[in-house]
Amino acid sequence: MPVLRxxxxxxxxxxxxxxxxxxxxKPSDWSEKDVKRLLTKSPWAKEGTVAFNMERMGGMxxxxxxxxxxxxxxxxxxxxxxxxxxxxxxxxxPVIRWESAAPxxxxxxxxxxxxxxxxxxxxxxxxxxxxxxxxxxxxxRGGRGMGQPDPAQLSQMQDGMKAATNLxxxxxxxxxxxxxxxxxxxxxxVTAFLFPRTSAIETGDKEVTFETAMGPLGIKCKFVxxxxxxxxxxxx
Numbered sequence: 001m002p003v004l005r006x007x008x009x010x011x012x013x014x015x016x017x018x019x020x021x022x023x024x025x026k027p028s029d030w031s032e033k034d035v036k037r038l039l040t041k042s043p044w045a046k047e048g049t050v051a052f053n054m055e056r057m058g059g060m061x062x063x064x065x066x067x068x069x070x071x072x073x074x075x076x077x078x079x080x081x082x083x084x085x086x087x088x089x090x091x092x093x094p095v096i097r098w099e100s101a102a103p104x105x106x107x108x109x110x111x112x113x114x115x116x117x118x119x120x121x122x123x124x125x126x127x128x129x130x131x132x133x134x135x136x137x138x139x140x141r142g143g144r145g146m147g148q149p150d151p152a153q154l155s156q157m158q159d160g161m162k163a164a165t166n167l168x169x170x171x172x173x174x175x176x177x178x179x180x181x182x183x184x185x186x187x188x189x190v191t192a193f194l195f196p197r198t199s200a201i202e203t204g205d206k207e208v209t210f211e212t213a214m215g216p217l218g219i220k221c222k223f224v225x226x227x228x229x230x231x232x233x234x235x236x
Contacts, residue, residue, distance in 0.1 A: 027106035035107045043228045044098040048221035050091045094134035096221035100124035102235040116185040127194035164213035175199040
């Protein structure tokens with residue numbers, strides 16, 4: 001029975017996603033459109049939810065505001081927009097991406113000479129690497145940011161985010177981020193969170209939730225592990 005259960009864990013997800021390019025095509029045959037989908041809307045890349053918590057401002061982990069000015073308006077105020085936060089402000093729509101997963105590494109291999117891809121690949125050998133994008137240096141969705149912080153500010157922001165970031169799995173101890181790095185990619189600047197692979201994540205864990213905070217913004221994204229299979233294996 002255990003053997004049958006293990007077999008079903010990997011075969012059922014493959015059947016569910018039969019017809020998806022990452023199951024049916026070799027990486028060398030992936031189109032630019034395929035890669036874009038993999039990077040933005042796939043089992044390894046999803047839009048995170050954002051919640052505003054006023055109590056986090058000025059002293060809680062992750063305090064100091066979004067790095068690179070993402071989602072911030074002139075003078076440090078939250079940018080204008082639709083409903084979602086206080087005063088009807090528009091909440092950012094970050095993308096959370098599991099960069100260390102094998103299909104993401106195969107996609108990155110198509111961009112020869114990409115320094116960011118090289119760094120992410122090197123970190124992936126020892127860490128689960130999860131990136132957060134959508135808070136770009138140009139102010140993200142509003143296009144108006146506070147500019148590039150100096151090294152001291154960046155280090156402070158990274159330390160705050162590290163303290164507020166973890167991977168949670170029901171019934172297990174949360175996996176804390178070991179490092180936080182800022183990476184310049186072709187799509188813009190992203191924040192990379194490195195979690196030690198010594199804390200194993202298995203298909204039987206069912207779900208893993210990524211959580212972090214940027215100033216008053218709490219960010220969360222849930223990943224379904226049975227969907228994250230690639231070439232017959234769990235790919236993280």
